[in-house]
Amino acid sequence: MSVVFAISNQKGGVGKTTSVVNLAGYCALAGKKTLVIDNDPQGNASSVLGSGLADKSVYEGGVPSPTRLDGLLVIPASHDLHERERSLAQGAQGRLALRSALAPYRSAFDVIFIDCPPNLSLLPMNALLACDRLILPVQCEYFAMEGMAQLLAFVQDLRDTDHQVLTLHGILLTMHDHRHPLCRDVEAQIRQHFGAKTFATTIPRDVALAAAPSHGKTILEHDPLSAGGIAYLAAAKELIDGLE
Numbered sequence: 158m159s160v161v162f163a164i165s166n167q168k169g170g171v172g173k174t175t176s177v178v179n180l181a182g183y184c185a186l187a188g189k190k191t192l193v194i195d196n197d198p199q200g201n202a203s204s205v206l207g208s209g210l211a212d213k214s215v216y217e218g219g220v221p222s223p224t225r226l227d228g229l230l231v232i233p234a235s236h237d238l239h240e241r242e243r244s245l246a247q248g249a250q251g252r253l254a255l256r257s258a259l260a261p262y263r264s265a266f267d268v269i270f271i272d273c274p275p276n277l278s279l280l281p282m283n284a285l286l287a288c289d290r291l292i293l294p295v296q297c298e299y300f301a302m303e304g305m306a307q308l309l310a311f312v313q314d315l316r317d318t319d320h321q322v323l324t325l326h327g328i329l330l331t332m333h334d335h336r337h338p339l340c341r342d343v344e345a346q347i348r349q350h351f352g353a354k355t356f357a358t359t360i361p362r363d364v365a366l367a368a369a370p371s372h373g374k375t376i377l378e379h380d381p382l383s384a385g386g387i388a389y390l391a392a393a394k395e396l397i398d399g400l401e
């Protein structure tokens with residue numbers, strides 16, 4: 158059975174999609190059968206992984222399609238994922254649609270990553286109710302802690318109301334700049350508060366990571382020896398070690 162990770166943070170632009178595609182890429186490189194589910198109407202993960210938007214998202218029976226990387230498949234977002242979210246809101250089982258859609262794939266993959274949009278709407282709720290573990294990418298900045306508290310309270314609500322058993326797998330510090338005192342402060346506070354739940358690896362702010370999507374590539378295809386490439390490799394190794 159696979160381990161399903163939701164990569165979620167309601168704050169925008171904190172490195173969710175960058176983390177999904179690159180952690181997934183390195184998991185596939187390490188020989189893990191890996192699936193990415195693009196659960197964000199923006200479709201950013203779909204475009205990096207080469208497929209673009211599809212006719213059917215995972216909610217309408219969209220199926221895994223191959224990427225350029227061996228062992229990595231993607232179920233892209235669809236053009237109408239926004240509208241789909243509205244129809245989910247009308248059905249009684251709308252919160253559990255992704256969990257049901259995912260069930261047939263759990264035995265075929267070792268790791269499944271679900272990318273999420275930057276909000277706390279039904280799409281991330283579906284991801285949180287479909288996953289086993291949450292990865293929370295956090296940009297080291299002043300408002301980061303408040304955002305985290307909000308998301309973790311939301312997760313606690315799902316545990317209480319839906320008896321969901323998801324655990325916080327890890328907080329991944331992204332766009333890190335160790336020369337910046339505020340960034341070091343935020344990192345220290347997060348490590349103090351969350352201890353071993355924080356990835357030891359931090360992801361640096363790196364131009365290669367920013368440029369890779371404009372070439373439609375993961376960092377392992379674009380520039381694996383960049384600081385960002387080396388960091389995501391190390392973070393993926395931590396993640397894989399944590400599965401065993």
Ligand SMILES: Nc1ncnc2c1ncn2[C@@H]1O[C@H](COP(=O)(O)OP(=O)(O)OP(=O)(O)O)[C@@H](O)[C@H]1O
Binds near residue numbers: 362367
């Ligand atoms: N470590 C990094 N260094 C430099 N640029 C980065 C880094 N991580 C991500 N970026 C860039 O920052 C922008 C936001 O990253 P990304 O799309 O991964 O965030 P997101 O949380 O998925 O955004 P959204 O909330 O819109 O889905 C992108 O242009 C991306 O290429």
Ligand SMILES: [Mg+2]
Binds near residue numbers: 174
């Ligand atoms: Mg994104």
